[in-house]
Amino acid sequence: MHVNTIPGSEALARTLVASDVRVCFANPGTSEIHFVNALDRVEGIRCVLALFEGVATGAADGYYRLSGEPAATLLHLGPGLANGLANLHNARKARSGIINVVGEHATYHLALNAPLTSDIHGVARPFSDWIKVADRPERVAQDAAEAIAAARRPPGQIATLILPADAAWGPAGHPDAVVPPRAAPRRVDADAVEAAARALRAGKAALVLGGAALRGRALAAAGRIADKTGCKLLCENLNARVERGAGRVPVARIPYVVDQALRALAPFRQLVLAGAQAPVAFFAYPDKPSLLAAEGAVITPLAAAEDDLAAALEALADAVGAAATPPVTAALDLPALPSGRTTLDGVGAVIAALLPDNAVVIDEALTSGRSFGAQTIGARPHDWLNSMGGSIGFGLPLAVGAAVAAPDRKVIALEGDGSSMYTPQALWTMARENLDVTIVVFANRAYRILQGELAGVAAGPPGERARDMLSLDRPTLDFVGLARAQGVEAGRAEDLDGFARELARGIASSGPYLIELALPADAMA
């Protein structure tokens, strides 16, 4: 190291701090040890350890969804990044901003084909919007600033900065703190607003909201538009974050099941898109359409996720004469606590009744959770978060990041038993950071969604091999034990009374609490 210089790793840490990047979700290795050392010496970044990289990337997604600010992740070479990819896929589809810092071998070591050598750039490419190898120590600060700017580019991007070890330990000089500029979202032009207004005036219209259109000023404007024009407010089946419950403008979610989605969209001759894409089926089926809009329906894009959706919807409200129209909002309507044998309707009622003010609900309950959205329209105001990318294993990591970003809010993660087992290590981080998360695991002992799909394909009842690939009942997973083994308090519920008691207990707690709810085979009824 030259006299009077800092190493590249410290230039990176200083740039993150100067740019207001406040959290790093980390699973480091030897090639990142100089950056670990820099994070230790430079004040201003909270380091949250994950035992598995998919927890780190999913947490960064949750952090962005709640704070609107990118977190950093710290990942160990190509395989460490690979372990984080599935949740980067989800984050990218949710348009979350993340700065991945991925360690790499020293540049001169790469050609030797040491065991951990891989094509990190190639690993990053499918799930990154921006990638750069910061291979010159004196350029690391500038490269980091570019990564931060890319992650913040509206509505948010996945930026992957690959840091070779010799750039981390090499002399960076004394670079000035580089604070990247923040880009503003695009403004929608008047023609798009006028076209959308014409479409709404044509009648039989739905306004399909996505991204930031499901929150705040944008959502209120959409509510005024709906009240004035009579258009229906819809959203895609999966959304990054929806503000809903009492006092919020209710938006109907397009169903997951294709036939139901087709029925929901059949009435509409006009679909105006604000931050959403044209509705498509989650999967293709041999005898069903992939496009869900009614045949002949006209699709009019008002604004894309990159655009200033609040400004676009307010302009549209003006254009349809709804500037002063009060939006229709949901009234507080809490169900009585149900009792007795567990049914999914009863579970939804318990959740609706007990959801605390300003809760953050993360929904990875799949088949178990399909009715919960409709049941919580009149619950206390809350946010609802889905996996936008459809890759399961996002819920528990997302809860980590959401709880770090919003420590004053209760996070409630609704999990399938299958889905919770992709990233169960998130529980340990919740315990370590004493995060205010209540987890409900709906234990139906099966990949129930796939049993349904197989029934639609197979000629008869499944044989032994298909049962083996779709059932989780041999052995039974003990989620209470899994939680306690990682330091998370937990309880079990066998009926609705027990579930209400356990959920109240979790909500009353200030740290993580897991509830295993046994779902009998007939609970769907």
Place this chain on the structure above:
Amino acid sequence: MHVNTIPGSEALARTLVASDVRVCFANPGTSEIHFVNALDRVEGIRCVLALFEGVATGAADGYYRLSGEPAATLLHLGPGLANGLANLHNARKARSGIINVVGEHATYHLALNAPLTSDIHGVARPFSDWIKVADRPERVAQDAAEAIAAARRPPGQIATLILPADAAWGPAGHPDAVVPPRAAPRRVDADAVEAAARALRAGKAALVLGGAALRGRALAAAGRIADKTGCKLLCENLNARVERGAGRVPVARIPYVVDQALRALAPFRQLVLAGAQAPVAFFAYPDKPSLLAAEGAVITPLAAAEDDLAAALEALADAVGAAATPPVTAALDLPALPSGRTTLDGVGAVIAALLPDNAVVIDEALTSGRSFGAQTIGARPHDWLNSMGGSIGFGLPLAVGAAVAAPDRKVIALEGDGSSMYTPQALWTMARENLDVTIVVFANRAYRILQGELAGVAAGPPGERARDMLSLDRPTLDFVGLARAQGVEAGRAEDLDGFARELARGIASSGPYLIELALPADAMA
């Protein structure tokens, strides 16, 4: 479906069976449901469910290392493949053959950007040797046969077959079973043998063995060569499978720590490579060389991993006049069972004393396990398997596949506490399949290897953020609880007597058993 035709998914299942692919490690989703249905109807493939895709790919690696035959994996689109990549990296570095079957959206659905849409080909590329999209149902059987042939190409390759849903459900006709030819390994030419013989005769020589040279006829030939010429037998630090213990030719492992490796290689002016690459450091360090051979040492390649290593080493034995020399082998030398406070030397002695005949040892103990290799040279004959790619989280999945491939052998997985938490879901598959695996978790409550690396970099003792990223003691992980929650019996040991009792119990069991061994801070002494 046309009359008189089978779907592409069934053509794939039939081709796998006809080609003697016997096992599928699966984590399926909706886009794979037609293949699940086909596997259910076509007899001949054992389907083993994994709760996480990294378990499936790691199991396929273990299966290949023990059987020499590729297994199939079944993975759900790009994110499912992504979750399996880290262990595909390890498998690829170990030169294991695997056939990944990755479901994909129907071809016509791809352009719609449904949530799970990703560039699967791009995801597969960094860790696959062969990739094909089987997008025509009538070609699926042929494509599958090519994938199987690619996976079997010596010494083994990662073949990834991407199966769009409409190729899975579309009409394949009635293709004849396609059985791919098996390629033989390359023969080494006489010049290479003569060059290697000259190098050994020059003196101060080491023969560096890798891949299949560490087993069977090849290893025996190496032992004769060493006895005749006086050359040293070495192997890389990480190896796919080494046959060792009593009655086997002992081979010295090049140490992981750079300074120790330099000392180990310093005496040798000649390095002859048989299935190994020239020794390189695992990581680069600012003030240490990356190439480990002594300066000026001559490196002579005899044969690469792709070659017929047994034939090459037997030819070399002939060339040096060692055809009839008896190889030096290790004598059975079992230590007495130690007692009292836990030390790593004591732990190694317990393992050496109790290791059963023909055991398969999977070594992911990292810092805890560094002395075990030397201590088990005189143990009962066994195989020793490392991660070749250095990506942690391979051990438990590898144990699943090894136990499926070799049900008559005891599999013993040595795990760090940190490393076991990357893929803990493997325990559930062990319970489900009642696999004969004993797991030892060395609980030092830290990423000890990284604490050592940080100490080498930092000016003083670590601060709070560095400690937070490298320690696992807040909260303490309860591995006994984690195992029992997934249906695996488990016990805890606090000293060497307890460890010996627990290890004997695991070895006596016919199913999975996990031992959590608490390592006191001074156990390295």
